[in-house]
Amino acid sequence: MVSIATLIDVSVPLLTFSLMVAVGMDLTTDDFRRVRQTPAVIVTGLVGPLLLLPPIAVGLAWLFAPPPAVAGSLLLIAACPIGGISNTYSYLARASTALSVALTGLSCLIAGVTMPVLGRVFGALFPDVVVGAPPAATFLVQLLLMLTLPIALGMWVRQRHAAWALRVQPTVQRLTFMGVGLVLALIVLDDPRAFLSDLSSMVTLAVAFVLCSSAAGWLTAAAVTADPRDRFTIAVEFGTRNLGVAMAVAVTLLGRVEFARFAYAYFLTEMPIMLLAATWFRQRHALLAPAAESLTAPE
Numbered sequence: 001m002v003s004i005a006t007l008i009d010v011s012v013p014l015l016t017f018s019l020m021v022a023v024g025m026d027l028t029t030d031d032f033r034r035v036r037q038t039p040a041v042i043v044t045g046l047v048g049p050l051l052l053l054p055p056i057a058v059g060l061a062w063l064f065a066p067p068p069a070v071a072g073s074l075l076l077i078a079a080c081p082i083g084g085i086s087n088t089y090s091y092l093a094r095a096s097t098a099l100s101v102a103l104t105g106l107s108c109l110i111a112g113v114t115m116p117v118l119g120r121v122f123g124a125l126f127p128d129v130v131v132g133a134p135p136a137a138t139f140l141v142q143l144l145l146m147l148t149l150p151i152a153l154g155m156w157v158r159q160r161h162a163a164w165a166l167r168v169q170p171t172v173q174r175l176t177f178m179g180v181g182l183v184l185a186l187i188v189l190d191d192p193r194a195f196l197s198d199l200s201s202m203v204t205l206a207v208a209f210v211l212c213s214s215a216a217g218w219l220t221a222a223a224v225t226a227d228p229r230d231r232f233t234i235a236v237e238f239g240t241r242n243l244g245v246a247m248a249v250a251v252t253l254l255g256r257v258e259f260a261r262f263a264y265a266y267f268l269t270e271m272p273i274m275l276l277a278a279t280w281f282r283q284r285h286a287l288l289a290p291a292a293e294s295l296t297a298p299e
Contacts, residue, residue, distance in 0.1 A: 015183055016248035017150045019176045020108060023084060024154020025169045027105040038099075040224040045103040045234045048220045049213070050114055053078040053238065056212050058125060064208070066201045071126065073262030074205055076250060077241045079118040081107035081147075084173065085271075086233075086240035093278035094285060096233040103237050109151050111245065112144035146248060180244045184264040202262050206269035214239035214277070232281050236274060243267050 057078035061071045082104045090100035158165040217238025221231040243263040250259035 013248065013252055015176065015179045016146055016244055019244045020147055020150035021154040022169060022172045022176055023105050023108045024151035025158045025165045026101055027155050028158065041230055044220055044224050045237050046106055048217065049238050052216045053213055054118055054121065056216065057209065060205060060208050064205055066205055067198055069258040070198050070201050070205060070262055073259045074209065075122045075126065076246050076259055077262065077266055079115050080241045080246045081111035082237050083240040083242040085177065086236050089236045089240065089274045089278050090233045093232055093281040095229040095281065099230060100233050100237060108147055108242065112148045115143055183247060184267065188261060188264050199265065202265035203269055206266045210239045210270050210273050240270060240274065
């Protein structure tokens with residue numbers, strides 16, 4: 001019988017490749033054109049998390065002093081690109097979904113370079129927690145192959161076979177998200193006692209990180225745009241991390257399955273918070289829109 005560990009080792013790389021291909025199939029030249037049209041908003045959504053999430057994660061790790069595996073997991077989550085499910089949150093909130101798609105794709109595209117850099121910083125700050133990482137050059141090449149190559153493949157498919165890509169991309173995305181959930185469940189089942197013993201500290205950290213990072217995103221966006229839809233989208237992008245990438249790096253590159261357990265707790269925490277926020281924003285925006293229209297309507 002195939003062991004759970006073997007299933008995890010085999011499925012994680014395949015799942016990550018499929019997830020990144022789906023991200024690439026969602027990217028178009030219009031997304032890159034947006035960089036020139038709204039550079040301040042795009043730069044805020046891309047660079048802001050790289051500058052603000054690591055200090056937030058480090059501060060929470062020092063404040064809560066969780067077990068080393070949980071602290072390492074939090075740092076890994078903070079270094080990951082934006083998660084694709086953020087597009088769903090923005091869509092449900094009736095916020096800037098196109099902006100969310102562009103930021104998600106571009107964030108994953110540059111993650112092959114940004115994650116090794118942040119990994120070196122975290123390794124210097126927490127040498128007892130961030131251990132087992134390959135040399136920086138090896139880590140960079142591995143991440144480029146794991147992230148950038150399949151995204152480029154997805155973009156090529158979208159460019160050459162646009163109609164087919166548009167038709168199958170939602171199905172690929174749904175199947176991949178389901179696969180991520182299944183593998184996260186397998187990671188928990190691999191050692192349920194360890195997961196349950198750290199559950200309280202993981203949930204506490206996850207709630208604190210989601211709220212702090214989303215608040216940082218909203219405040220940062222407020223400095224560059226007056227559009228509440230863009231502000232909400234950037235706040236969601238800050239708080240939503242790519243758990244598939246986190247899982248792949250933890251299991252495949254670092255060999256630390258225990259790091260991936262936090263991804264499951266983070267997902268279970270992030271989703272209800274973001275869904276509640278999306279519902280609140282959608283209802284609030286629906287109430288404010290008629291009032292704004294009545295103020296601008298001619299007498």
